[in-house]
Amino acid sequence: MVAVADITAAKADCIAKINEMISAARELQKTATDADRLKLEDAIADLKKLRDEIRVQEYVAALNSTAMQNALVTIESAATKMNTAAQNMKTVAQIIANLAAFLGAAAQVLPALTGHA
Amino acid sequence: MTYFIDSKRPRTSVWILPLLLGATACSPYSFSSEVASISNGVDKMAESFSSGYDGLAGDLATTKQVEMAAKRQRILLAGACDDEVDARRSNTAVCGLYIAGTSEPELTSLQLTQAQTMRSVRVLKKYANALAAVTNAADRTAYDAAVGQLSGAVATVTASANLAAPGAGMIAPAAVNVFGWVVGTALDQQRYDSLRTAVNRVGQPLPDKENPNPRSPIRVVTGTLGMGLSQLTNARIGALTREAGILTIGLSSRPLSDEAYRKQLAEAWAAAATAEALRRSDPQGAAADLADAHDKLVEAVNEPGRSYGSLLKAVGEFGEKISALHTAMTAANSPSTTSKKGQ
Numbered sequence: 414m415v416a417v418a419d420i421t422a423a424k425a426d427c428i429a430k431i432n433e434m435i436s437a438a439r440e441l442q443k444t445a446t447d448a449d450r451l452k453l454e455d456a457i458a459d460l461k462k463l464r465d466e467i468r469v470q471e472y473v474a475a476l477n478s479t480a481m482q483n484a485l486v487t488i489e490s491a492a493t494k495m496n497t498a499a500q501n502m503k504t505v506a507q508i509i510a511n512l513a514a515f516l517g518a519a520a521q522v523l524p525a526l527t528g529h530a
Numbered sequence: 531m532t533y534f535i536d537s538k539r540p541r542t543s544v545w546i547l548p549l550l551l552g553a554t555a556c557s558p559y560s561f562s563s564e565v566a567s568i569s570n571g572v573d574k575m576a577e578s579f580s581s582g583y584d585g586l587a588g589d590l591a592t593t594k595q596v597e598m599a600a601k602r603q604r605i606l607l608a609g610a611c612d613d614e615v616d617a618r619r620s621n622t623a624v625c626g627l628y629i630a631g632t633s634e635p636e637l638t639s640l641q642l643t644q645a646q647t648m649r650s651v652r653v654l655k656k657y658a659n660a661l662a663a664v665t666n667a668a669d670r671t672a673y674d675a676a677v678g679q680l681s682g683a684v685a686t687v688t689a690s691a692n693l694a695a696p697g698a699g700m701i702a703p704a705a706v707n708v709f710g711w712v713v714g715t716a717l718d719q720q721r722y723d724s725l726r727t728a729v730n731r732v733g734q735p736l737p738d739k740e741n742p743n744p745r746s747p748i749r750v751v752t753g754t755l756g757m758g759l760s761q762l763t764n765a766r767i768g769a770l771t772r773e774a775g776i777l778t779i780g781l782s783s784r785p786l787s788d789e790a791y792r793k794q795l796a797e798a799w800a801a802a803a804t805a806e807a808l809r810r811s812d813p814q815g816a817a818a819d820l821a822d823a824h825d826k827l828v829e830a831v832n833e834p835g836r837s838y839g840s841l842l843k844a845v846g847e848f849g850e851k852i853s854a855l856h857t858a859m860t861a862a863n864s865p866s867t868t869s870k871k872g873q
């Protein structure tokens with residue numbers, strides 16, 4: 414049975430080989446004709462594309478992993494609870510400010526109502 | 531016993547109340563500045579992702595144009611341009627131009643991760659912003675100001691009651707201040723508790739039977755996103771170096787006027803300089819530093835009496851790395867043909 418570690422090692426070997434080939438192509442470019450330099454540039458692009466594909470597989474697997482999904486759920490839940498606590502103080506402050514404004518207005522009409530204007 | 535409390539200065543005049551009541555609350559605001567820095571850093575990380583994906587699309591398009599100009603072969607319009615918009619269809623095809631004999635343009639595997647990546651980034655950003663919200667000292671200042679206003683209003687309203695019950699005009703505002711303080715302290719404590727619970731849940735691994743040695747949620751997310759940032763950086767470097775490579779070949783392969791030569795040389799130089807700036811950035815290091823800063827925040831919140839110099843240091847390191855990455859990713863966003871990059 415193939416272990417995950419074997420796959421990871423095989424990918425690393427593959428990437429190392431690709432990097433060697435890119436380096437070799439860059440060396441060849443130094444003495445090649447312009448037409449060949451362009452062809453080597455295309456070859457290097459293909460090799461880099463292959464390298465990116467191998468790396469992206471790893472990233473996609475990490476993005477889709479259960480660990481990542483569970484971590485995101487935990488983080489989102491923590492954020493929601495903190496936002497609620499943060500909002501509570503704002504809400505209470507707003508209620509108090511509204512009450513103060515109401516009493517401020519009441520204080521202006523109270524003297525008239527009690528005959529102390 | 532007479533309490534003399536100035537209703538216009540609720541904070542300074544009730545300072546003795548905590549001592550009288552024997553209660554002290556842990557302040558969430560002690561970490562306000564560090565948490566704000568972490569939150570700003572996460573915002574920069576999110577922008578780096580957006581700029582990275584946008585920049586990659588731009589770099590690939592520019593590189594393709596440079597290649598077409600260098601090869602002077604037959605150019606075709608992709609079949610995707612004639613497709614009807616259909617949500618069910620595979621979304622990899624791209625409406626664009628391509629060289630005859632090569633494959634039609636399509637999104638790269640990395641570009642296809644954009645939607646899912648940005649969803650994950652949004653969750654991390656929401657969390658960082660919530661940390662900032664719950665430690666925002668301005669909210670407590672606003673709360674105190676509201677209590678002060680209420681105390682003043684009560685003083686005015688109860689002034690007339692002094693005639694019937696002397697002292698009522700002073701006692702009522704004082705009662706408001708005490709009430710305001712008690713409620714404010716409880717709200718601070720609620721904020722602190724939610725902060726402590728949140729950072730501990732997010733910062734500490736929860737082993738179970740299936741996985742006895744898991745990473746903490748923040749390590750899982752930053753590790754994955756660090757990988758994504760690294761992929762984006764490498765993909766951009768790949769496109770930019772190809773662009774620079776083709777442009778340099780063009781310098782000697784065909785006759786150019788002095789002006790055209792200088793322009794093409796500047797474009798190649800700029801592409802290489804942009805690639806170098808990206809190469810110098812440390813995306814995975816920046817993401818790991820965020821997790822480190824979060825670990826230090828957990829320690830500081832769990833032991834508020836202890837000096838949290840290590841938190842400051844960790845936040846500083848994260849800030850530096852993410853700023854460098856952000857600068858490299860965003861500065862490289864314009865097409866190289868405008869000769870703006872890296873200059």
